[in-house]
Amino acid sequence: MMKTMTKKQKDLFFRIIAAAVLMAVLSILPLRQYPLLRFVLFLVPYFTVGNDILRKAVKGIKNRQVFDENFLMAAATVGAMALGEYTEGVAVMLFYQIGELFQSYAVGKSRRNISDLMDIRPDYANLETEEGVEEADPDDIEVGSIIQIRPGERVPIDGVIVEGTSSLDTAALTGESLPRDVAAGETILSGSINLSGLLRVKTTKEFEESTASRILDLVENAGTRKARSEQFISKFARWYTPAVCYSALALAILGPVVSMLLLKQPGGRELWSDWIYRALTFLVISCPCAIVVSIPLTFFGGIGGAGSKGILIKGANFMETLANVRTIVFDKTGTLTKGNFAVTKICPAMEGGSTAAALQAGDGEAADRLLEYAALAESYSSHPISRSLKEAYENRAAALDKGLTGKAPENKGAGLTAACGKAPENKEAALTAAPEKNLEKGGFGPAADCGKSASRVGDTEEISGKGVITEVDGLRIGAGNLKLMQELGVLITEENDHSDVETGTLVHVCAGSEYLGHIVIADEIKPHAAEAVRELREAGVSKTVMLTGDAEAIACRVAEKLGIDEYHAGLLPADKVTRLEKLLSETSGRASSKGGKAGTLAFVGDGINDAPVLSRADIGIAMGALGSDAAIEAADVVLMDDDPLKISSAIRLARKCIRIVNENIWFAIGVKFACLLLGALGIANMWLAIFADVGVMVLCVLNAIRALV
Amino acid sequence: MKKTYKIDVDCANCANKMEEAAKKTPGVKDAVVNFMALKMKVEFEDGADVDSVMQKVIENCKIVEDDCQIFL
Numbered sequence: 001m002m003k004t005m006t007k008k009q010k011d012l013f014f015r016i017i018a019a020a021v022l023m024a025v026l027s028i029l030p031l032r033q034y035p036l037l038r039f040v041l042f043l044v045p046y047f048t049v050g051n052d053i054l055r056k057a058v059k060g061i062k063n064r065q066v067f068d069e070n071f072l073m074a075a076a077t078v079g080a081m082a083l084g085e086y087t088e089g090v091a092v093m094l095f096y097q098i099g100e101l102f103q104s105y106a107v108g109k110s111r112r113n114i115s116d117l118m119d120i121r122p123d124y125a126n127l128e129t130e131e132g133v134e135e136a137d138p139d140d141i142e143v144g145s146i147i148q149i150r151p152g153e154r155v156p157i158d159g160v161i162v163e164g165t166s167s168l169d170t171a172a173l174t175g176e177s178l179p180r181d182v183a184a185g186e187t188i189l190s191g192s193i194n195l196s197g198l199l200r201v202k203t204t205k206e207f208e209e210s211t212a213s214r215i216l217d218l219v220e221n222a223g224t225r226k227a228r229s230e231q232f233i234s235k236f237a238r239w240y241t242p243a244v245c246y247s248a249l250a251l252a253i254l255g256p257v258v259s260m261l262l263l264k265q266p267g268g269r270e271l272w273s274d275w276i277y278r279a280l281t282f283l284v285i286s287c288p289c290a291i292v293v294s295i296p297l298t299f300f301g302g303i304g305g306a307g308s309k310g311i312l313i314k315g316a317n318f319m320e321t322l323a324n325v326r327t328i329v330f331d332k333t334g335t336l337t338k339g340n341f342a343v344t345k346i347c348p349a350m351e352g353g354s355t356a357a358a359l360q361a362g363d364g365e366a367a368d369r370l371l372e373y374a375a376l377a378e379s380y381s382s383h384p385i386s387r388s389l390k391e392a393y394e395n396r397a398a399a400l401d402k403g404l405t406g407k408a409p410e411n412k413g414a415g416l417t418a419a420c421g422k423a424p425e426n427k428e429a430a431l432t433a434a435p436e437k438n439l440e441k442g443g444f445g446p447a448a449d450c451g452k453s454a455s456r457v458g459d460t461e462e463i464s465g466k467g468v469i470t471e472v473d474g475l476r477i478g479a480g481n482l483k484l485m486q487e488l489g490v491l492i493t494e495e496n497d498h499s500d501v502e503t504g505t506l507v508h509v510c511a512g513s514e515y516l517g518h519i520v521i522a523d524e525i526k527p528h529a530a531e532a533v534r535e536l537r538e539a540g541v542s543k544t545v546m547l548t549g550d551a552e553a554i555a556c557r558v559a560e561k562l563g564i565d566e567y568h569a570g571l572l573p574a575d576k577v578t579r580l581e582k583l584l585s586e587t588s589g590r591a592s593s594k595g596g597k598a599g600t601l602a603f604v605g606d607g608i609n610d611a612p613v614l615s616r617a618d619i620g621i622a623m624g625a626l627g628s629d630a631a632i633e634a635a636d637v638v639l640m641d642d643d644p645l646k647i648s649s650a651i652r653l654a655r656k657c658i659r660i661v662n663e664n665i666w667f668a669i670g671v672k673f674a675c676l677l678l679g680a681l682g683i684a685n686m687w688l689a690i691f692a693d694v695g696v697m698v699l700c701v702l703n704a705i706r707a708l709v
Numbered sequence: 710m711k712k713t714y715k716i717d718v719d720c721a722n723c724a725n726k727m728e729e730a731a732k733k734t735p736g737v738k739d740a741v742v743n744f745m746a747l748k749m750k751v752e753f754e755d756g757a758d759v760d761s762v763m764q765k766v767i768e769n770c771k772i773v774e775d776d777c778q779i780f781l
Contacts, residue, residue, distance in 0.1 A: 056775055056776065060775075063772045063773070063775075065772065068773075068774075069722065100720070104719055107721075107744075107745070110745075111745065111747075220743075220746045221743070221746070221748075223743040223744070223745050223746050224741045224743045234722075237722055237725065238725075238729075287722075289720055289721065292720075292721040292722040293720065293722070295721075296745050297721075297745065299745075300745035
């Protein structure tokens with residue numbers, strides 16, 4: 001403990017020890033018969049422990065700062081000494097200083113804890129120069145420089161890997177404990193730790209603009225935006241101290257006067273000193289420091305602790321709003337869903353209504369054949385939909401090679417073929433954009449990744465807005481939307497027509513005029529999305545709403561799957577703002593009609609296209625926003641990875657923090673007022689007052705520190 | 710214009726007092742003291758001379774809390 005104290009703290013610590021020992025010795029010594037000697041001797045521990053307070057008090061008087069706590073402490077103790085209560089005078093000073101020491105130690109400790117937790121600031125970067133590699137200050141590295149990151153080192157600046165593969169520990173940034181594998185061409189963020197291989201990285205940002213610096217900056221400055229409770233306390237402190245002082249004065253004068261006049265008590269020294277003593281007790285309790293320190297300490301711990309878990313809260317005020325969230329509005333794509341396309345379902349054509357058989361067949365050859373044809377037919381295209389087809393085909397082929405028949409690796413369980421099971425979805429635009437083939441590419445040989453199948457693919461024909469017709473294995477394969485099927489005269493029987501139940505983009509495939517089936521390509525729901533919505537409900541969120549630009553059917557399916565109360569589909573970005581405003585007024589309207597306290601409304605988005613909505617909501621939460629400056633700018637809370645479970649953790653953290661703040665406020669104020677009352681009645685003496693004062697502070701500080709973990 | 714300064718102060722209430730004192734200084738539009746981060750953020754009024762205003766801010770802070778420092 002001594003090691004972590006500053007010089008100032010150590011100094012105070014020894015003074016406290018010395019004064020305590022001296023005081024103990026003096027109170028045992030039989031000095032009663034030598035009053036003057038006793039007084040002089042007691043002055044020694046008094047000045048030992050309290051000289052700085054007394055000095056500051058004198059300065060305070062010079063500066064007309066009468067309600068300065070140093071002045072108050074000095075007045076109380078000098079008063080006690082004057083009344084002949086030497087032990088109490090020294091003890092009050094002693095305990096006051098113990099409290100100060102404890103507080104300053106705790107504050108320092110928690111500052112260090114936070115900086116340890118947020119220890120993502122790199123000290124150096126290995127800059128490649130013409131003479132070789134040299135260690136440089138990250139601040140001096142220009143954008144576009146090549147730096148090396150050795151295993152075990154921290155990535156100093158955001159950049160793109162030029163050479164090397166490795167895995168990165170991003171725990172300090174995202175709270176995610178699994179290392180992330182990276183290879184050349186990928187962007188890496190400063191603050192993560194290189195675990196295995198040597199990386200050569202071309203920097204894309206300056207140090208100050210890099211992720212690590214920005215995060216530290218956000219966390220450090222979060223305390224600058226003060227919470228309402230903090231403002232309340234500083235106002236309270238401003239009002240409390242003078243009020244107590246004037247009451248003390250009133251007590252000292254009016255107490256004896258009233259006693260003499262009304263209670264007909266005999267006046268005299270005894271009576272006056274009794275009331276003055278009570279007034280001095282008031283002064284001891286008048287210092288507001290206990291409450292004042294515990295509030296920012298709690299927020300600091302809470303914000304720092306959240307930061308280390310990948311949740312950046314940009315101010316103490318947002319902590320309050322977040323704790324109060326009753327309605328959560330989600331943007332769909334990128335928040336609840338991954339925002340990328342993947343084959344979610346392969347439905348080979350069914351013959352004559354044997355549905356069960358057809359579903360099973362989905363696991364087998366028919367599905368493989370369908371996917372194969374579709375992928376080959378689309379092999380010239382680089383459209384996202386074509387890419388996802390090819391990807392699914394390659395994965396499936398790889399899985400088949402390994403003998404894992406029919407189970408694509410990343411779709412295990414639910415599987416590509418859990419026909420019609422997964423709730424898919426897509427961007428509305430995709431449906432029309434899908435068949436837009438890359439004409440330039442078409443006609444010159446297939447895309448490289450399908451190269452091995454090149455010999456099987458013949459001429460390709462684009463039909464704009466509909467799809468492609470490609471010769472595969474001599475068959476004329478058509479892949480595209482319903483219009484293409486109609487144009488080719490392919491009949492889709494009723495049992496194969498899923499267009500009213502499907503929620504993704506349907507790619508129909510035919511060979512000649514024979515309908516082979518369709519493949520559903522959809523944006524995938526994030527694995528934790530449903531759990532996250534449940535968790536939010538448990539955390540006290542009463543209403544969940546989803547906004548999306550997608551079609552009604554897709555929105556409906558996703559909302560149903562995730563258990564979301566309300567959804568609004570087909571919204572343009574501007575509509576989202578209007579919709580949110582409506583929700584905001586509904587929320588406040590409901591609260592006022594019930595006469596209850598209005599819960600706040602949070603909007604969760606991925607920061608792409610929804611910055612106006614993020615800033616319009618009571619609190620804007622951007623997720624997966626690491627590296628996206630616009631989102632970090634617009635949001636009040638930034639979740640560094642894209643796991644929706646973080647939303648409920650953030651709310652829980654905020655609730656805990658606010659609970660601690662409230663506990664501290666009411667506990668501290670309660671005890672102070674109780675002491676004032678007891679002091680005025682003459683029940684509480686100075687000992688009790690100082691114990692209560694320091695005790696409350698210690699308890700509040702200890703309670704505040706809980707916010708950190 | 711806004712500027713952030715490192716400060717040193719021992720108690721939270723003193724930090725609040727410094728904030729008040731800085732706010733009342735002519736030329737200062739707004740000031741916030743972050744006790745935990747030991748930082749003072751000052752927003753200056755348009756056309757204010759930052760150096761001389763900050764000298765005044767330090768003076769005023771020293772009056773309310775003698776044991777404080779602002780690092781310019």
